[in-house]
Amino acid sequence: MICTRINKIRIRGRFSRENDVTLFCGDCADLLRAIPNKSVKLIVTSPPYNIGKSYEKKLTFEDYLEQQKAVIAECVRVLKPGGSICWQVGHHVPRQPQVMPLDIVFHPLFAAHECLQLRNRIIWYFEHGLNCRRRFSGRHETILWYTKGDQFAFDLDAIRVPQKYPGKKAYKGSRQGEYSSNPRGKNPGDVWVFPNVKNNHVEKTIHPCQFPIELPERFILALTNENDLVVDPFLGVGTTAVAAIMHRRRAAGAELVKDYLDIARQRIKDAMKETLPYRPMGKPIYAPRPNTALTTSPFSGNGRTS
Numbered sequence: 001m002i003c004t005r006i007n008k009i010r011i012r013g014r015f016s017r018e019n020d021v022t023l024f025c026g027d028c029a030d031l032l033r034a035i036p037n038k039s040v041k042l043i044v045t046s047p048p049y050n051i052g053k054s055y056e057k058k059l060t061f062e063d064y065l066e067q068q069k070a071v072i073a074e075c076v077r078v079l080k081p082g083g084s085i086c087w088q089v090g091h092h093v094p095r096q097p098q099v100m101p102l103d104i105v106f107h108p109l110f111a112a113h114e115c116l117q118l119r120n121r122i123i124w125y126f127e128h129g130l131n132c133r134r135r136f137s138g139r140h141e142t143i144l145w146y147t148k149g150d151q152f153a154f155d156l157d158a159i160r161v162p163q164k165y166p167g168k169k170a171y172k173g174s175r176q177g178e179y180s181s182n183p184r185g186k187n188p189g190d191v192w193v194f195p196n197v198k199n200n201h202v203e204k205t206i207h208p209c210q211f212p213i214e215l216p217e218r219f220i221l222a223l224t225n226e227n228d229l230v231v232d233p234f235l236g237v238g239t240t241a242v243a244a245i246m247h248r249r250r251a252a253g254a255e256l257v258k259d260y261l262d263i264a265r266q267r268i269k270d271a272m273k274e275t276l277p278y279r280p281m282g283k284p285i286y287a288p289r290p291n292t293a294l295t296t297s298p299f300s301g302n303g304r305t306s
Contacts (some may be wrong), residue, residue: 014034015252019250021241025256031253041079043075043085046088046164047089064194065109072110083148084145084219104133115148121143122192153224159221160185163182164182164186188218197212201279203277203278203279207236210237212279216244217246230252233253238253240253241268244266
């Protein structure tokens, strides 16, 4: 459910503490330099994978890592103690059919900052993507979650998912006969299963590598409070900013492609009007169609219909 903040939000192109949303058209390094030290609660992003997409300039892998190293250093500078960085990545493909998992390459860049602690390596699993002929088709990406220090916010209740066995009761011990699971739901774990944004996804825009709102939304609800600042250095079409505004957080992000930034601005406005098409957090992957036909189960052995 979208949480309306105010009727009108302040969207600006240059960063200011007073902005509700900063949509910076240009290099993320320039945006990050304008943000004061220790002022950001959460950074959620998915950087370019250096595979030659239309929105990125392909570099040598060494230059790419140097570029990312500099961005990460700025992210650490602006991050508050107790804040979090969530870095979502897939694979770099130096040559077919070889792949290079970017989370393995990126971790040393983060680990070089002693103030950061890796809390989770989250697997985002989806069922659709490019089909491969000489290796197994890729159906997951990873998210590295780091905190700045050991004291950090984590609101599990805000992101619980339904229990698998909600009526299960303890069969022994002091709680025998009592419900054994939390009635508010369970921890979603470190394997997240929801669709990626393909052509038939309700959130689809012109961006070729858009992630769903549910991905940053989980982090925003679990790791921030209302009015905290959430930053996405590689903003794309504004998914992180949309999720932040939906839940009464402030947002800032940079994007080189003006068309993407225009879409981000419109998506934010639509979110505020509660007209933005989006897939609600926690929605089941499949919604079975009603079965109107009476069929006999071949496994029942008693002729009863299923």
